[in-house]
Amino acid sequence: MAHNALASWTDGPTKQALVDFITTAVSPGPGFIPVADRIAAFDNDGTLWSEQPLPPQFDFVFRRWSMEVEADPALAGRQPYKALIEHDRDFFAGLETQDPATVQAVLDAFSRTWAGSTPEEFDAEVTRWLETVRHPTLNVRYLGLVYRPMLELIKYLQANEFRVFVCSGGGRDFMRVFAEETWGIHKENVIGTAADFRYSDGRMVRSGGSLGGLDIGPGKPEHLFAQTGRLPVLAGGNADVDVEMLESAQFALLVNHDDGAREFEYTAGSGRAIERAVELGWTVVSIKNDWNTVFGPVGPG
Amino acid sequence: MAHNALASWTDGPTKQALVDFITTAVSPGPGFIPVADRIAAFDNDGTLWSEQPLPPQFDFVFRRWSMEVEADPALAGRQPYKALIEHDRDFFAGLETQDPATVQAVLDAFSRTWAGSTPEEFDAEVTRWLETVRHPTLNVRYLGLVYRPMLELIKYLQANEFRVFVCSGGGRDFMRVFAEETWGIHKENVIGTAADFRYSDGRMVRSGGSLGGLDIGPGKPEHLFAQTGRLPVLAGGNADVDVEMLESAQFALLVNHDDGAREFEYTAGSGRAIERAVELGWTVVSIKNDWNTVFGPVGPG
Known part of the structure; x- marks a missing residue:
């Protein structure tokens, strides 16, 4: 691993599981994943930034x-x-x-x-x-609520020739506005609930309809497959609406919001996900224990 | 330009126009295109391989x-x-x-x-x-009918940090089977008319419906925008169903099938495209004059 690629992750079993999976994926031998198949997908709200009191x-x-x-x-x-x-x-x-x-x-x-x-x-x-606009209780701009450890993970995956996608119930075009600067992910790797656009007189205009359904639950692997032709080998989420996407991946990461001091502490909307994590042996991120830093952009290099 | 990157293109105004556009796009100064915006899109049937007597x-x-x-x-x-x-x-x-x-x-x-x-x-x-299966008159496998000059162009664009997409009226999942090996384009960069898939019991299954409309005419820029969040800066096509996609790009390339000896000679289905090429000053590829080699894979390197 590049020195300090995951600097905001505290050493321990969670960080180790991530590093082991990715290292194995790119090394010849059992567990090797061909470059073409290296698709990683992350939910956004509650996985890449805070979603309390609401996304x-x-x-x-x-x-x-x-x-x-x-x-x-x-x-x-x-x-x-x-x-x-x-x-x-x-x-x-x-x-x-x-x-x-x-x-x-x-x-x-x-x-x-x-x-x-x-x-x-x-x-x-x-x-x-x-x-x-600022967050109602934390008094920072919303882009200040992006999780630094997850930005590091995205960068680390990209350095290992994974193509990283965001697959969120949120609006595709809303996320695409800040995806490139904030996440380092091109717009075409952002999947979400989508408005329908028509091409007319040389430009795109919103028709007022939507294209495909809500990108939640089984809609997540469906949107991912439609966009990429594959299911992800690594997926990250935090909520019940992420369960199907996490089940569809070889390696599933579940962010558990257990840090009321630095972020928020809640399990509402994630009861089923936490159950499945136990049943299926997913890697669970404790924000409290696994992240030494929660918020902030990643430096260059 | 890398030595012989476009070796199957005969020196002349068509090749020069391509090289000039791409060189300008990646050079500081007027005409520079930021990496994020470097989206190129090509039709498939009649643009990347032969479409006669039918796609x-x-x-x-x-x-x-x-x-x-x-x-x-x-x-x-x-x-x-x-x-x-x-x-x-x-x-x-x-x-x-x-x-x-x-x-x-x-x-x-x-x-x-x-x-x-x-x-x-x-x-x-x-x-x-x-x-x-072999082509009915040319007696070669269909993948033998892929145009080598276009494969070189795809590679040349990728070497210049363009993300190359195929945007075809043909079936998305059909093309994705050979896209990676044949074109050097990941499945997620292949856009086409699409079947609808549902996620069920841990796998994807075709529902029997379709997702979105036919990827032709205005559907091409619509599908491209939905997939990438952008319109292309460079687009290549050959037919009337490509006109809107070509119009939406800064640089448009129209393949004109004028070589009955080595490929096919026809203008059926491309009358409007040829008119627009003249009106808008698109770069027109004469297969007869601009390609010294028509078919075949590109060597390594």
Whole structure:
């Protein structure tokens, strides 16, 4: 391993399991993985950055939905606007457990909000939000909540000729705005729930619909396979909606949020994932014990 | 330029235009293109290999459809099986000009044929076909009909930190079987008309439906943007169904099939593309004059 490639990881069984898997994968002998098959995939919310009290993209979206309800108060009676007005955090946090019609209503609302806009317009709005809005309790910009150990892991995998993908329930185009600078991952390696775009008069414009379904649960390996033609050999996640993607990988990493002092301590939405980790022998990251540093960018080199 | 990187291209304005664009793109100064934006995209049928008398994948599919009609003669009365039985080449060659319902019927037939199969089963069938079937008139295996100058161009672009994608109306999963060995392009850089897969019991299985529409016409920039988050800076094609993709690029390359002696001579299906090439000043490849070698793999190095 390159000196200090995983400097923010405390020496111990978790770090060792990662290093062993990757070292074996690139070394001739049993466990060698051909370069073509070296696909790694990570969830984003709760895996690459903090997702409490809600995944950051909700903050971005809620600002627009609030304006929409102001302009059209009738919206306040229906979902997802109703949950927003009533500060019903559980509605959004447990979205994957809602009935399909409700999930579709949320997806439709997302898609409708930016209908007719170009990628440049949408990207500028995300950039403005990233540069100005702060997390409600931690008082830092959202990009300050990216986990440094995971950035190191991405870099370490790339140095070992893994192609690293992010596969998130969050918005594909939202993540693509900061993926390259923040994660060092090209836009084409970012997979997520996607708006539909049409090509017209020489430019792309959002149609107001969505392309494919929500990128959660079985949707994660489905989106990954559609995008890459493979299932991942290494996958990282933290929640129940990541279980299928983690099951589909040879090596699964589950981030356990057990550090209330430096980040957040919770198991809501990850009960099934933690069970499967025990049953299937996944490598579990204790933020408290395995990460000596939680937040911050990785230096050059 | 690396010595002989484009050895199968005859010196002249076409080769020079390519070299100039790529050299300028990677050199500081006006025309420099940041690495992140260096997306190149090529059509497949008629651009990377021969498409006469029909794109090779039709041969692969027709063998299965013939078996389906034998098993269920009632199919012979409806499209696309009817066109197959009647050897109606024009039906398939001009598919993009058919009404949407007919196009959908063909797409549905494609999808239905392999419903329930796994990627491994489908890939094995494509591999068997590639290894055993020969082109009806040229009497070589289909992979012998890949254009060596285009393979050199792909390699040259990759050496200049372009990420090269194939974006074809043909089947995504069909092309992914040979993309890595033949083109030197990872599966995730292959975009095409796509079957829908579901994740179930730890594996991917074809649902029998399709994902997104036909990857032709405006569908090409739409598929490219969905997959990569960008439009290409360089694009290559040969047919009317490539016009929108070519228009969306800074540098457009149009392959003109004018060499009846070594390949095929035809303009059917490319009239509008040739018009646009003149109007917009695209770089037109004359197979006869610009390629000193047409077929064959590129050597190492």
